[in-house]
Amino acid sequence: MVDAEKIASKQKQISISEFFEKNKHFLGFDTLQRAVITAVKESVDNSLDACEETRILPEIKVEINRLGNDRLELICQDNGPGIPRDSVENVFGKFLLGSRFHAIRQTRGQQGIGITGVVMYSQLTTGSKTSVVSKVASDSSAVYVDLGLDTRKNRATKSNERRDVWFENGQEVRHGLKIRTVMRAKYQRGRQSVHQYLRMTSIVNPHASIKLIVKDKEGEIIDQGHWVRTTDRLPRVVEEIKPHPHGIQLGQLQRMLKEADERKLTSFLRHNFSGVSVRAAKEILQAAGLEEGRTPVRVKADEAQAMVEAFQGVKLLAPPTDCLSPIEEMLIKKGLSKAIDSRFASTVTRKPTVSLGNPFQIEVGLVFGGDLQADGPIEVLRFANRVPLMYQQGGCLLTKGLESVDWKRYGLDHPGGRGLPKGPAAVLIHLASTNVQFTSEAKEAVADNEEVFEEIRKAMLEVGRGLRNHLKKSSQRKKAQEKFDLINIILPEISKKTSELLEREEPDLAPVITKIMNAVFLEDEIIWDKETKNTICSITIYNYTARARAYTILAKWPEADGVCIVENPRGGRKETTGLWNWRLDTLDPGQSAEIRFAVSGLSKGDWNESDVFFRGNGEIIGATRIDEKLLDEMRKMDALAAAEAEHAVPKTESIEHLVERTPYPVNEGNDEILIDGKDPVGGDSETASIDLWAYEEGDE
Amino acid sequence: MSANGFTKEEVIGALHGIAAEMHDRMAKGEPPRMTLPVRTKQNIAFDNKLGVYKYGKKRSTRDATSLGSARQLLRALHVSEFIEEMIEAGKSSTLREMYYISEGWGHGKFGSQNESNNLAEDLEIVTKCMREDFKLRPEEDGARIIGNITFEERNRKGEWMRINCRDDVGDSGYGVPYNVESEKLKLVDHDVDFIMAIETGGMFDRLVENGFDDDSRCALIHLKGQPARSTRRIIKRMNEEWNLPVLVFLDGDPWSYRIYASIAYGAIKTAHISEYLATPSAIYLGIRAADIMSYDLPADDLSSKDIQALKAELSDPRFADAEWQNEINLMLELGKKAEQQSLAKYGLDFVTDTYLPEKLAEIMGR
Secondary structure, eight states: HHHHHHHHHHHHHHHHHHHHHHHHHHHTHHHHHHHHHHHHHHHHHHHHHHHHHHHHHHHHEEEEEEEEEEEEEEEEEEOOOOGGGGGGGHHHTTTTOOSSSSHHHHHHHHTTTTTHHHHHHHHHOOOEEEEEEEEEEEEESSEEEEEEEETTTTTTEEEEEEEOOOETTTEEOOSSSEEEEEEEEEOOOOOSHHHHHHHHHHHTTTTTTEEEEEEESSSEEEEEEOOOOOOOOOOOOOBBOEEEOOOOOOOOOHHHOOOOOOOSSSHHHHHHSSSOOOOHHHHHHHHOOTTTTTOOOOOHHHHHHHHHHHHHHSSSOOOTTTTOOOOOOHHHHHHHHHHSOOOEEEEOEEEEEEETTTEEEEEEEEEEOOOOOOOOOOEEEEEEEEEEEOOOOTTTTHHHHTTTTTTTGGGGGGGOSSSOOOOSEEEEEEEEESSBBBTTTTTTTTOOOOHHHOOOOOOOOHHHHHHHHHHHHHHHHHHHHHHHHHIIIIHHHHHHHHHHTTTTTOOOOOOHHHHHHHHEEEEEEEEEEETTTEEEEEEEEESSSOOOEEEEEEEOOOOOOTBBBEEEETOOOHHHHHHHEEEEEEEETTTTEEEEEEEOOOTTTTTOOOEEEESHHHHHHHHEEHHHHHHHHHHHHHHHHHHHHHTOOOOOOOOHHHHHHHOOOOHHHHHHHHHHHSSSOHHTTTTTOOGGOOOOOOOO | OOTTOOHHHHHHHHHHHHHHHHHHHHHHHHHHEEEEOOOSSGGGGETTTTTTEEEOSSSEEEEETTTHHHHHHHHHHHHHHHHHHHHHTOOOEEEOOOHGGGGGGGOOOSSSHHHHHHHHHHHHHHOOTTTTTTTEOOOOOOEEEEEEEEEEEEESSSSEEETTTTTSSOTTTEOOSSSTTTTTTTEEEEEEEEEEEEEEEHHHHHHHHHHHHHHHHEEEOOSSSSOOOHHHHHHHHHHHHHHEEEEEEEOBBHHHHHHHHHTTOOOTTTGGGHHHHHOOOOOOEEEHHHHHHTOOOOEEEEEEHHHHHHHHHHGGGGSHHHHHHHHHHHHHHEEEBGGGGGGGGOOTIIIIIHHHHHHHHHHOOO
16 A cells, blocks of 8 residues: 555656656757756746836846756846745745636736746756745745745645845845756857847846846856846736637636626626627627526536637627737837847837737837848847747747838848848837737747738838838938038138149139039937937028028927927927928028927937928928828828827727717818918829838839 | 159149149139049050050049049149149158058048059149159069160169179069169160060079070060059160060960050050050060960960950950950960960970070061
8 A cells, every 4th residue: 555655656756757858848948058048037027027016126137157067056036026935835836826717918927837847847957946035025034945846746845944134235135036946957148048038038128127147167257248227117017808709719618607606698798708798798699599597607518619609700899908018119119229239220019909809919129230230131039928039930920920021122131022131130029918829838939810910010011111211311311411521521621722732812612512512401410418308309401502492391209298399499380299390481592590499208319310301392302301191191190099089988999989980080280281382282192102201202 | 854854843833733623613613623534445545646555535524523522632632732742842752651641631531542543643644744753652563674784773872873684683683663764764785686574473583594584685574463664664665765676475364465465555544654654566475375275285264254354355445456356265265374384384494495486486487
C-alpha cells in the first residue's frame, strides 16, 4: 500500500514534470536562450500589470549574473504594490491558476503560465528555490520566503519564511517585490534577447523606468540598459466588459450556462453578455427555438449550439470599446524616440473596432532616418496588449499587414513589393484587444483575421503618407536651403571678391537675387522655449519675385485638450480642428513676412515638424497648396464630432447609430470658403487626393 | 617668360578678366557667370593649322543660379587672388598645397583635390595661360630619361648645370623636372637617331640593362603610365628642336591606345594646350593587337571595362581614321590584351634582339 502510494505520487510528479518538458516550447522554455527571456518576461509583465492596477509609476530592475555551466541567476525587482503574505503561495505556486473566464479585458498577463513556470523551471533544472521578498505598504516589514513547487499537490512549498525590514541602497523599501532565482539558461544578445525584450517593453510602456544589468562570472558588466520614464501618465484603467455574443464559442456558452444564477434565459442573456438588449434577447431565443422562461442550467448541448447560431443572425449592438488601453500617438512617439535615434516619427492610433464580438484597436508608429541602418530590411516591433512579440515574425498577421503596403510609393525601398521594405526605418505595430488570437500556444504570432488586417493596412497607409510627406518636405527644404545659402552667403562673397580684385564698387545685388530665385519661398521652424515651456512655430515667407504677392497661409498644429495657441500676434482664424489660417495681403518684391505663434500644453519634442499650406496665385517653395475638397471632408468630420459631443450619447450606443439619427450637419466654415473668392480653388478641386496633407499635383 | 610668352602683368590681367565678367553681369542685375568650353570627347576637333586636337566650339556657362556653380565661381575668384599673390611674391605652390590652402577660404574651399585640379585647368582654358604662369606645380611624377643626350638645367641656385643623360646619371636616369620650358631647361646636344617612350618601368629597365639605348642609338624615356604634362612637353621639344622621330612602346590594351593618343594627338583634359604638348609625328610601335597573334603572346581576356573603353574609343574623334578603327576592332575580335613584358615568354633578350629590331625595320620600311 505504502509502495503503491509512493509509486502513484512519483508517477504524478513525473507526469507534471513531463507535462512541463513536453510543453516547454509553448511555455517559452524550449531553449536555454529563450528560458531567460521568458523568465524576465513573466516577471516584468506581472510587475507592469500590478503597477497599472494600483496606479504606481513602475521602476523595474532586472539583474542577470552568469554563474557558469549554463546557469544564470536572475533578480527582478519592482516598486509595485507587493504581494500580501498569504497570497504569495498562490501567485508563485499554483500551476495554471486561471483568471476568471467571464471577465474580459485587455491585460498583459494572458501569456504562458505566469511566474509559476519560472519557479518550476528553476526547480527542475537546478533544484534551487526561488527567493521572494515582498513588501506591502500597509505592513511594517517585508516578507522573506523561499519557494519551491510541490508538483504532486500543484502548490508552492514555503521555507525559511521570516519578516524583516527591507533596505535597498540604504533606503527602506515601502512597497515592492523582488524575486531571485537560479536556472539553466544562456544569456545572449541580439534580436531575440532580454535586452531587446526590455527595450521593446519600454517603448510601449513610456511610463515605466526599466534597468538591466548583466554580469559575467567575474562580475564584469557585459550588457546593460537603462530606459527612462518619458511620461508620468499611467495607462488608463481598463474597464472589464462582458463577452459579446458574436465572439462566443459553444464550450464557453455551455460553461456560462452551467454557472448561471439567472432563472430565465432572457435575463441570462442580458446580464452576461454585452450588446444584448431585451428585444435582442427575445429575438435570439426565438431564432434558436427556445422558450424565454427556460432555466439556463438545464439547456442541453444541441440547444446551446442553436443559440450560438442564433447569435450570428440577430442584429446586436457593438460591444463597448473603452475596455481597451491604447498607448496613444504622442506616447508612441515618445517611446520610440527614447529607444531609437531617428529624424522623423509618424504615429497613428486607429479608432477601436470590433471583430467577432471582440473589440480591438491598432496603433502604428514609424520612425525614419537618424542612426537607423540604411541597408537591409526595416526593424519591425510587434506588440499584443503592450507585450513584445519576439519570435515567428514572418507568420504574424501584424507583419503581413505591414508587408501588404506598397512602400515604394511612400519612399522606402521595397524590392518586388513583397516582404519587408528596406531602408533606415523601424515600424511599431500594437494590437490592443480583449482577445488576441495567436497562431499557436507559443503566443508569438497573431493569427489571420480580415478585420484586423484591414485596420493594420489602413494604419500603415496613414503613417506611410506621413513618411512620404516628410521626405518630400526634407528634399524641398534642402533645395530651399541651398538657394538661401547661395544668395545670402555665396553671392555676397562673389560680389566682395570681384570688387576687391578689380578695385571697383560693389554692385547692388537685389535685382540679381530676384533673377536667381524667381520664386516665393517659405521656411518654417519649430522651437522649444525652455523658459515659457511653449512650443513656438515660426513661418517666414520671402517674396523673391518681381511682383507683389498675396496669400492665405494655413498651418497644421497639434490641437487637443489642454493644447492651445497662447501667442499669435498676426491673429488669423481657425480653419478647422488643428488648422489655423492667416491672410497675407501684400508681400512686395524682395520683402519677407513672419508668422509666429506659440502653443502651450506640449512637452519638449512632442511637436517637431509643422505642415504649412497656402491658397493664392503662384507656387510657394516650402509649402503645399491646400486641397479644398479634402478640407471640406475634414470640416464635416469636425461637425460630426461636435454633434456627438453635444448629444452626449449613452456609452453603449455606437457611433454608427448616431450618424443615422443626426441630421446632416451644415458647417458654417463652408460659407467662409466661398466668400474667400480670391483663392483659385477651381484648378485643384479636379484632383481628389485621399490625403489632405499629402496633396501634390500628379499624386494619385 | 613661359611657353606662350605671357608676362606676369598679362597673366594677372587675364585672371582679372574672369572677375570682370562676373562683376559686369552683377552690375547689370544678372547672375554672375563664367564661360568655358565643354571638356568632353564630343567637343574636341582636329586643328588643321596646329596638327593636334583642340577644343571645339561648344561652350558651357557656369552661372550662379545653383549653389554648386556659385561655389565654383567663388573658388575661381579665390584661386585668382591666390595666384596673384604668388606672382607678386615670386613663390609657387603645388596643386595639392593649393587644395590645403583652400581650407582657409571659407565657402570657397575645395571639396576634393580633383576639384582644385579641374579648376586650375578651367582657369588655364579661360585665360589661355598655362599653369606654369599661375605658379602652380603638379604633384605628378615626371619621367626619367636614359640615352646619349645632353641638357642644361637651371638649378636652385639659378646656375645652369650640364647633364648628359647617359654618362652623368645612375641606373634610374635623368629625372624630368615639372617645368621643362626654356627658362628652366635647355636642349644642348644629342647623339641618337630616335626617342623611344616606354609605358612600364619594368620594360624601361629591361631595355637599359640590355644596353638597347647604345646598341640602337636612341634615348629611352619612361612614361610612368599616363604621361605627365612635363613628359609630353619634353618629348615634344626633343621632337621639334632636334627633329628626332618619337616611337611609342606600350602595353597592348585599350588604355595604352589612350596614352598614345595623348602623346600624339593631345589629351581631352588638356586640349586647350595640345599645341604645346602633342607630338603629331609620334609612331605607335607596339604592342599591336596583331602582335598578340603573330608572336603568340601570353594574353589575358578583355574585361568588361576594357571592352567598354574600346567601344568608347571607336567614337573618339582621335581614333577616327581607318587604321585605328581596324586596330580597335581587331582587339575587340580577339577579345585579348597583352603586356609589354609578355615578350619575356621567349627569353629576356627577345625584346631587344628580335621584337624591337623587327618592328623598327617594319617602320623604317614604310
